[in-house]
Amino acid sequence: MRNSTALYLFVITGFFLSSFGFAGNSNAIIHSKPALNESVSLSVISTYGFTVDNETIIKFFQTYPKLKKYQNDVLDLYKKRQYNTIWYGDKNISEFGHLLYEKVDLLKEQGIDKKIPYKDVIDEIFTESVTEKPSQTDTELLLSSMYVFYASSVYSGEDAATLKKIGWYLPTKSISYSRLLDSLIVNPNRLNKDDYLLVGQYYKLQEMLKKYRAIEKDNLWKKIAIDSANYKELRPMDSALVISQIRERLFVVGDLKQDSKSNKYDEELMAGVLNYKKRYGLKLNYTLTLEHINQMNEPVGNRIKTIMLNMERCRWIPAKLSQASEYVMVNIPSFRLVYVKNGKYELVSDVFVGTRMTETVIFNGMIDRIVFSPYWYVPQSIINNELKLKIAADKNYLADHNMEWNGGRVRQKPGPQNSLGLVKFLFPNPNDIYLHDTPAKSLFEFEKRIFSHGCINVKEAKNLALSILKDNPDWPVEKIDQAMSGQKETTCMLKNKIPIYIGYFTAWVSDETGEISFFPDVYDRDKSLDKLLYSDEVVMK
Incomplete structure (x- = not known):
């Protein structure tokens, strides 16, 4: 037992601290290197008519203040690369830059419902019909900010200090965005799935997110119509119109392999009900109470949100678990x-x-x-x-x-x-x-x-x-x-x-x-x- 004065704190799993020592080097072309005796913090690299240095980076975040939370991480990216450009493999944006932009546009697939600030400006970079695009300097730093936004949103989730405030006292993983970037540039497929970054449960939930969103899109989550005031508990061998509606729902979510459309509470439905109750942690019997029907009638959007929230929790877990x-x-x-x-x-x-x-x-x-x-x-x-x-x-x-x-x-x-x-x-x-x-x-x-x-x-x-x-x-x-x-x-x-x-x-x-x-x-x-x-x-x- 614990002392009851330690209230309102919480829990699955503290997990091993994970380090991500990724191998590989950036594909960015280096056109000049700073002198050996030159201070790294003052390094300046000339690339296609624009320069990247500390002063330029600081000025950028003054121009785009809503991105300022990413400033330190962006500075770190360039310090580790001696201030070389990251996103230009030639005079155009690299293929990896285009791929990252596509992934940011598909954040909903990752269970993330937010957009990066200045998304409209970033869209201009990748829209061919736009003639007046951001400068190369702004483009370079917008893409670096977009990378940190994506990596922190998908791979890290909330920071350790925030998690402690909400009572999550499990060790959190530590990711070097710079080393991670090296790894992703060498192998961009890791943007689709990376077992070294995210625990396997994350990807299982991601598949379920697709399934439940498809159910919502196709209007398959139909409300089970009952008269709550006169509802009678359902038991095996009962017959009622509502039974066919329950059967349809259990088929849609996968508790039944087929939908016979029958109004009779038969053995096939009994097996489906048991599977449903097992998945929801309910007492395993065949009785269907009003509470069970009300639970089935909760909006599918609630299920989708629950999946998204637990995907976020998975981001906090070191994959080594x-x-x-x-x-x-x-x-x-x-x-x-x-x-x-x-x-x-x-x-x-x-x-x-x-x-x-x-x-x-x-x-x-x-x-x-x-x-x-x-x-x-x-x-x-x-x-x-x-x-x-x-x-x-x-x-x-x-x-x-x-x-x-x-x-x-x-x-x-x-x-x-x-x-x-x-x-x-x-x-x-x-x-x-x-x-x-x-x-x-x-x-x-x-x-x-x-x-x-x-x-x-x-x-x-x-x-x-x-x-x-x-x-x-x-x-x-x-x-x-x-x-x-x-x-x-x-x-x-x-x-x-x-x-x-x-x-x-x-x-x-x-x-x-x-x-x-x-x-x-x-x-x-x-x-x-x-x-x-x-x-x-x-x-x-």
Whole structure:
């Protein structure tokens, strides 16, 4: 459990810090080089009648103030290239410059709904019918600004300082735009897909974005017509006109392979309903309630926006995550934990997480120990806000709940009714959050599982311990069983620490089925991110 004063912070995955040491050199033609004793900051290269130097660059951003946020990165591009032109391979703009312009025009395919400032001026550069184009100097620096805009929007997303403000405490990747540019010029195909820059989940979501936009464009997302006041829950073998509408929707999104147009809730539809509920993290049964129909009737635009927001989150994740040999990942909105080893899912478990008042934090750590039959040291906030009142009302409360005072603190003794269950997994962190078992197994029956004080309660906690230790000869199954008997606290220090990532994704495409799942925005993280990304949309355009 974590101290409840650490409120309103959040989560899937802190991930390995990634560095991008790209090889290759710029294709720009060098017509002269500065003298060896010349200061780099004052280097001037003459190219086709115009010069690029610090003063010229600074003056450019005074002329185009809405691009000023890219000034430092643009300066860095030219310093690394001794102020040579980047975008002219001859007297014309290079093919790579044209390709980059095309990609900027297709940002919506990347789930990005914004435009670079002065887009109309940039359009003039590439429009043959325009006779009065920007000067070569302005063209050069407009394209460099456009590159930084594109690279930061697609490959980086929001900066680390902004992410911390919204409660995303996972390490972010670091990209050198200069080295990245070298790599892209050598191999422009990396603009289409680059597994070294973006985690594979990003491209899976991108395909789903195309699918759902096509559904929207073709008007296939038809509202399911019901009388809410008189709606009767639907069950297998029922017959009703609305069933054919549900069947059509499930066919459109892929839960059914065909649409028989039948009004009967038959076995084929039953399978489709189960698949739909599985994708949405709902309780797996055949009943279709009014709530389910209302969920299906949410506008397709909502699904599209959810995909876009989660593509943005994927931009923050270092691509090396998928290459890790072993890790634990928790996704808060799906209430699910996975333990991955050697590229395979060793274990998948339901979890429940913190309430809105004690939200589970989004961060990463390293699991370094497993504690069997643990004591639970009650956080001071719980003592102050809950226990003191109960102790005052019942002097036997501590004894009746297997608790005791210990060094001025209250702790619950080991045992099957201990609030941490029979095992916990520790990864040192300032929020005092950890994974643990729980005696409250009935809580896993709920669809929306936000019950804890911030810790992550794991349904398959024992199996997680068995999976982690299965190759450890010092901890056979019999020893683990004995340690989990609830008699005394026993600690197992792991020989190899295991990365754990606690993340927050409301849309995720399965690696196994290729199907997209949507999960509830339990902490209103989507709303906050939507506001962050699009509140200044008018200014950006």
